[in-house]
């Protein structure tokens with residue numbers, strides 16, 4: 001599995017050229033992409049500026065010597081490469097397994113090209129195998145949780161290893177929704193968008209342009 005993640009991370013780095021502003025995703029797969037960019041910065045004098053999607057990725061990029069800017073310091077991002085938790089046949093996806101969905105969605109929104117890198121186990125016909133993370137402001141979060149219970153979404157709080165409630169980099173909570181088959185991801189996204197207290201959710205519908213999938217037979221590139 002680690003080999004597959006590395007393979008797609010290195011492949012995605014081929015889309016990064018000198019002078020680009022690059023969105024740096026979050027997670028174990030995106031970390032291989034960032035690592036490869038760091039190698040090229042050090043060994044090949046690759047000139048790029050990174051815009052990161054989490055504190056963890058910022059720390060990794062700094063360690064590797066990749067120059068960084070915030071999303072507000074750039075006009076746009078040339079290309080963002082990120083992982084995903086589940087992708088359906090139409091290339092809609094669920095993200096946020098690493099609790100970075102808000103920053104990830106903001107950076108993706110201002111990116112001219114947006115690429116996901118995954119191993120083949122993340123691909124499915126219909127979304128729903130993975131939980132849908134929803135980022136909520138702490139004030140009134142219990143009310144939002146109850147609303148999700150009443151809607152039949154079987155919500156759970158995202159917690160740290162010690163059982164305390166996880167706070168995102170943006171100081172919000174995550175409520176995970178367990179919905180079996182999400183046949184209409186756009187309808188669900190609209191409902192979540194309209195829920196007061198919800199900052200963002202992990203449904204990334206119609207956003208990605210390319211998916212690089214690593215499997216036993218090598219790398220496959222799916223485009224939209």
Ligand SMILES: O=C(CO)[C@H](O)[C@H](O)COP(=O)(O)O
Nearest residue numbers: 027028029083096097098100
């Ligand atoms: O959305 C994310 C973080 O919020 C990650 O991209 C997603 O969870 C995939 O991570 P990994 O590559 O470790 O499986």
